[in-house]
Amino acid sequence: MSTVRAITAEAAARVDVHLMDPEKGGFKLEQLMELAGLSVAETAFQLVHERATVETGSRSGVVAVLCGPGNNGGDGLVAARHLTHFGLKPVVLVPKRVEREPFVGLMTQLRMLGVPSATLDDMDLILSDAVLVVDAVFGFSFKGQVRAPFDRVIKALKSHEHKTLSVDVPSGWDVEKGSTTADGFSPFALISLTAPKICSRQFKGRHFIGGRFVPLDEFNIDVPMYAGTQQSVEIANDSVV
């Protein structure tokens, strides 16, 4: 079986800087976020259809998307939009509003599409109802302690970890050390963007890779075996080295 090398938070940050350097990659943040969010949505769609078929025979269902204040949250907002076009019913939970771009635009796009935006007061009810929870709270730039109100969010995620898909890094995990408490949050699925981060070596659930937009050779990153025009691919959970 082929292996996939994990990268550090520092390497992931270097890739982003390179991609968005006008002289090097020439990308706008909005473009990268659009494609990252689309790969999250494709994965979420696949998981919903698998679970819905198994558990209820139905193909409908609410997807709760918890969005943090950084780029990981932005990926979640984009994913929620695409999920609507895919025929699902996302609800976004944004514990901390961010009044700068691209977040303002992403929220406007969801409003135009009629995607509900809920507050923390409704969080428990929405998470209980949801067929799938997308954890887009913290990504690879998260460091240190989880502060309010996100401590409450991660506690809620823990209660629903059996149906949670985390984006890039399970929220609250140290990007290199992983889960730092024995009874920590452990989502059933993870989508690593571009490449798995070091912490995912200890991840035991279903593991996907998304973000098919980086010239991987240039960064000495392993190329996952995407099929056809797919934006995400599942890898064996013991293949990360």
Place this chain on the structure above:
Amino acid sequence: MSTVRAITAEAAARVDVHLMDPEKGGFKLEQLMELAGLSVAETAFQLVHERATVETGSRSGVVAVLCGPGNNGGDGLVAARHLTHFGLKPVVLVPKRVEREPFVGLMTQLRMLGVPSATLDDMDLILSDAVLVVDAVFGFSFKGQVRAPFDRVIKALKSHEHKTLSVDVPSGWDVEKGSTTADGFSPFALISLTAPKICSRQFKGRHFIGGRFVPLDEFNIDVPMYAGTQQSVEIANDSVV
């Protein structure tokens, strides 16, 4: 069989203005172009694989992408980038360089990925070699007469129309009246973005719809039957009304 209503150039322009109004749609041009270009790439990928299997038994091949100076050309540049990630070998032909965004960034992205950019001197050779030609020269805002050097480009496209996929509008066609000469350019495939334009009522080839990012109900536009997470869908060529 269900029908799909065609829209005017004016209606298409109104949708774009609405989508990019910060108070209404909240989109950036780069986001919309990314998704439009991705739907073009998905369609091109499908056509290449069909043709390659039938004609040569091979799955590789050069895709020539001819890009005009407007947003249609931008969609083509994005499509070329995605085609590279899909494992194909695009070559972009840009008869007239545009020194403003998003074109400068899109060209930088292609350079980083190693996608060759050819000049008109190489056009005939590249079009002859290509397994598929993508016509992203003019879109729905084209009006009037085709001027140099694009007259030469459309003449070349005519010679390769049996393997040309046009983006949104076959280049040189009037967006409402269609082909205005009896022996005009007639591509074998067309991908309409968001909704077919009026001219496509007279189009007889394979017809796809892409651009799965518009809240269609809001604009009273027919929703095509996209499958799963697909970004483009083929419609019957006599279904446009």
